[in-house]
Amino acid sequence: MRNILLTSVLLLTASASAAKLQVYPYDGAKLLPGQRFDLRIEAEEVKGFKDAAVTLDGQPVQGLVRTTSKDTSVEWTLRGQSLGTGLHELAVKYGDENGEVTRVARWYVVPAVAGKARNVILFIADGMGWNTVNAAQLVAHPYNPANGTQTGKLAMMSDLRSMASVTTSSYDSALADSANTASSIATGQKIQVNALNVYPDNTADALDNPRAETITAMLRRSMGKGVGIVSSAFGTDATPAAFATYTRRRGEYQAIADQYFKGDVQPDVLLIGGSRDFIPSTAPGSRRKDNTDWITDSQKLGYQFVSTRTELNAATGSKLFGLFNIDNVPSYLDRAQYKGPETLKDFTDMPYLWDSTKKAVETLEKNPNGFFLMVEAGMVDKYEHPLDWQRGVWDVLELDRAVAYAKDYAKSHPDTLVLVTADHAHSLSVYGGYDATKGPGKREAVGVYEKAGFPTYGDQRDANGFPLPETQRTYAVGFAATPDYCETYLGRKEFLDPTVSNGKAGAEAGFVPNPKICAEGAVQRVGNLDPGSAQGVHTADPLPLFAFGAGAENFFGMMDQTDIFFGLARAMGLNATQKK
Structure with missing residues (x-):
């Protein structure tokens, strides 16, 4: 321990309620040896508080800082703690008008082991459940119509060394969002919905919550490894932020942007979408509230800045910062096939995910201690939300090309681990075939079983060798969790949200199917979500x-x-008790 076992007993004069006592890290939390965390104890509904004692493994705890965030609460905090291997028990004993109560939290610190991987390339496809992977496989490698056999596999599904099925949950919900799920991968902790690498607390400040140290921060300080973050989403979005920042609210975009350059990770490579949180408030499109300009200031910190695919591919610096859009990078289909000016606007030279992955690896491998790179296909989720399965699935195909590069790299660098997974799932399902020659929105064009036939994806391909979504026979794909919307079964070159506001205010406010989509020829679907749900x-x-x-x-x-x-x-042999 760093000082949590020093002797002292807390005798405190405030007031508390026996029924409202919380301890973080939570009971049952698992940690790594040396992984830093903030200890937080909160007593709510205080009434005539008499005294308290806090012990860890039977020894009194010293150094807890007492605060009173409101008249009816008392809190104690001790930041930057760590533990050695084994089972540890924190006991809080306190008394008030309701009597004496003890709260116990047991923490499991798992032993470190020698690892084989010097480098890690972690791919996270936001929203890519098993069914989304399956849809991408069916599109990329259609079955042979002569006998129904497979014609190939996605790179992520080929030559597997190992495979798993992963369950998700939040600290406060059985269902999860990107912030807490990515944080679970980054810290090993269960995290609240919308929180990044922090435990709950009872204050309004989203930036003062007790923290759990990320794997990237540990690799940086204990092993001196390089760290890279790549995402096709806007850069302060939840998944990239989970590997370098801490906040109770994922929407603290300005603070997240600042933590990239001031926090405990400070990635060597940051290649992301949206620039609006990195440019001063006076710049068009900015949502900052100050004049900080990270494009300029990052270069003072030694970063080479790039903003186009051309600049990225030519970059040679040892630290790299790239912003490729004012917001999210549009879908692969929009960048490579549709190229609609209303979508691309001024951003006509954006990289593909495989470009960013390759350049990130080339930059990070200059570090003699190895590297950890997280690559997010962030737009899979952002198109599954509005039920645009084609854009979402083609972004999985784009990711798969990056995975193919990473696997080739690992073959020539056998000390490299490549991992492909997701943060959470969506309700996408391939349930039939569709005869596109009959036009959009024809239920009679949906075929099941032998009437589904074999889709004809791949009869036409783009410059990168990817199939075009427009073909005679496609798949019928639907979603289980939806608002009311109009189903056309086919994609479109112009992205459209599935719903629009009903124009009402107050309790009657909600969403209705987008009339533009309904006018294309469509089946109106009755959703199963609250009428206030837009996606x-x-x-x-x-x-x-x-x-x-x-x-x-x-x-x-x-x-x-x-x-x-x-x-x-374990794969990297991470020993967070040491300092590089």
Whole structure:
């Protein structure tokens, strides 16, 4: 321990309620040896508080800082703590007008082991459940119509060393969002919905919550490894932020942007979408509230800045910062096939995910201690929410090309682990075939079983060799969790939200099917979500995990999402008790 076992007994004069006592880390939390965390104890509904004692493994705890966030609460905090291997028990004994109460939290610190992986390339496809992977496989490698056999496999599904199915949950919900699920991968902890790498607390400040240290921060300080973050989403979005920042509210975009350059990770490579949180408030499109300009200031910190695919591919710096849009990077289909000016606007030279992955690896491998790279296909989720399965699935195909590069890299660098997984699932399902020659929105064009036939994807391909979504026979794909919307069965070159506001205010406000989509020829579907829902939502469905290379044997069977963190630590032999 760093000082949590020093002797002292807390005798405190305030007031508390026996019924409202919380301890963080929570009871049952697992940690790595040396992983830093903030201890937080909160007593709510205080009434005539008499005294309290806090012990860890039977020894009094010293150094707790007492605060009173409101008249009816008392809190104690001790930041930056860590523990050695084994089972640890924190006991809080306190008394008030209601009597004496003891609260116990047991923490499990799992032993570190020698690892094989010097480098890790972790791919996270936001929203990519098993069914989304299956849809991408069916599109990329259609069955042979002569005999129904497979014609190929996605790179992420080929030559597997190990495979797992991953379950998700939040600290406060059975269903999850990207912030808490990515944080579980980053810290090994169960985290609240919308929180990044922090435990709950009873204050309004979203930036003062007790923290759990991320794997990237530990690798940086204890092993001196390089860290890279790549995402096709806007850069302060939940998944990239989970590997470098801490906040109770994922929407603290300005603070997240600042933590990238001021926090405990400070990635060497940051290649992301939206620039609006990194440019001063006076710049068009900015949502900052100050004049900070991270494009300029990052270069003072030694970063080479790039804003186009051309600049990215030519970059040679040892630290790299890239912003490729004012917001999210549009879908692969929009960048490579449709190229609509209303979508691309001024951003006509954006990289593909495989470009960013390759350049990130080339930059990070300059570090003699190895590297950890997280690559997010962030737009899969952002198109599944509005039920645009084609854009979402083609973004999985784009990711798969990046995975193919990473697997080739691992073959020539056998000390590299490549991991492909997701943060949460969506309710997408391939349930039939569709005869596109009959036009949009024809239920009679949906075929099932032998009437489904074989889709004809791949009869036309783009410059990158990807199939075009427009073909005579496609798949009928639907979603289980939806608002009311109009189903056309076919994609469109112009992205459209599935719903629009009903124009009402107050309790009657809600959403109705988008009339532009309905006018194309469509079947109106009655949704199963609240009328106030504009889009589809995440599901509790399990996630795929595919592992290749050094340390792949740490990932198999049924895994909880927090297990990914510990598998990564074992694969890399992470010893967070040391300092590089």
